[in-house]
Amino acid sequence: MKKTWIVFGGIALLALVAGCDSSTQKQNGTLLSENETLKQQLADRNSALEQADREKQAALARATAAESQKTAAEPTNADTGAFAGIEGVTATAQGADIHVSIEGDVLFDSGKDSVRTNAKKSLDKIVAILKDNYAGKRIDVAGFTDVDPIKYSAFKDNYYLGFGRAYSVREYLISKGMDSKMISLSSFGPDAPLDTKAKSRRVEIVVVSE
Numbered sequence: 001m002k003k004t005w006i007v008f009g010g011i012a013l014l015a016l017v018a019g020c021d022s023s024t025q026k027q028n029g030t031l032l033s034e035n036e037t038l039k040q041q042l043a044d045r046n047s048a049l050e051q052a053d054r055e056k057q058a059a060l061a062r063a064t065a066a067e068s069q070k071t072a073a074e075p076t077n078a079d080t081g082a083f084a085g086i087e088g089v090t091a092t093a094q095g096a097d098i099h100v101s102i103e104g105d106v107l108f109d110s111g112k113d114s115v116r117t118n119a120k121k122s123l124d125k126i127v128a129i130l131k132d133n134y135a136g137k138r139i140d141v142a143g144f145t146d147v148d149p150i151k152y153s154a155f156k157d158n159y160y161l162g163f164g165r166a167y168s169v170r171e172y173l174i175s176k177g178m179d180s181k182m183i184s185l186s187s188f189g190p191d192a193p194l195d196t197k198a199k200s201r202r203v204e205i206v207v208v209s210e
Contacts, residue, residue: 054159057188057191079133080092083126086122088102088103088106088122089101089122089126096209097206097209098134099204100126100206101202101203102119102123102169102203103198104144104202104203105198106119106122107165107169108165108168111150111152111155112153113155113165115172120172123172123176127178130178130205130207131178137182137209138184138207138208138210139173139182139205139206140206141166141169141185141203141206142166142185142186142188142204143161143163143164143165143166143169143188143203144162144188144193144203145162146190146201147190147193147197148190157189158189159187159189160187161189162187163185165203166185166203169203170185
């Protein structure tokens with residue numbers, strides 16, 4: 001009778017150990033599941049933040065475009081003649097601000113944000129004019145793209161491409177001695193297209209009247 005009890009006791013001990021192993025596995029499985037859930041929630045939050053930022057940029061672009069249309073017809077004393085004759089450059093006065101638009105196809109290779117060697121000649125002329133005629137003025141460098149979605153590029157969308165190109169132009173201006181504290185940076189991506197795709201791909205250097 002005593003031996004039988006010992007056998008049953010051994011069986012009970014094995015069952016208890018097996019139960020502990022099963023419980024541990026369940027806990028590990030639960031932790032893994034919770035970890036995956038948290039990862040997905042984080043990814044969803046980041047995606048939502050990116051979408052919100054894009055919507056904000058789009059709203060800003062629409063507001064800027066509307067303001068530009070309003071001020072373009074207003075009389076101005078801003079002189080854009082100094083920029084005439086520079087390759088790939090068109091300068092317009094919008095209110096008291098001067099918008100120096102540089103063709104993206106002159107500045108960059110397709111889908112890239114590195115300033116082409118030949119384009120530096122145009123940028124050098126712009127820098128000289130900015131230093132001589134607009135010293136101390138605040139400058140905004142803005143990147144624009146066409147509306148076609150990006151397919152073959154290191155950039156995941158046009159907003160990033162526009163920002164990268166504006167950043168490269170800003171860095172070039174700074175390398176030529178312009179004050180980094182006076183140069184802001186923005187990207188409108190595809191939100192402010194012009195009448196052709198080629199014209200839409202551009203970087204604008206805006207001399208801001210204060």
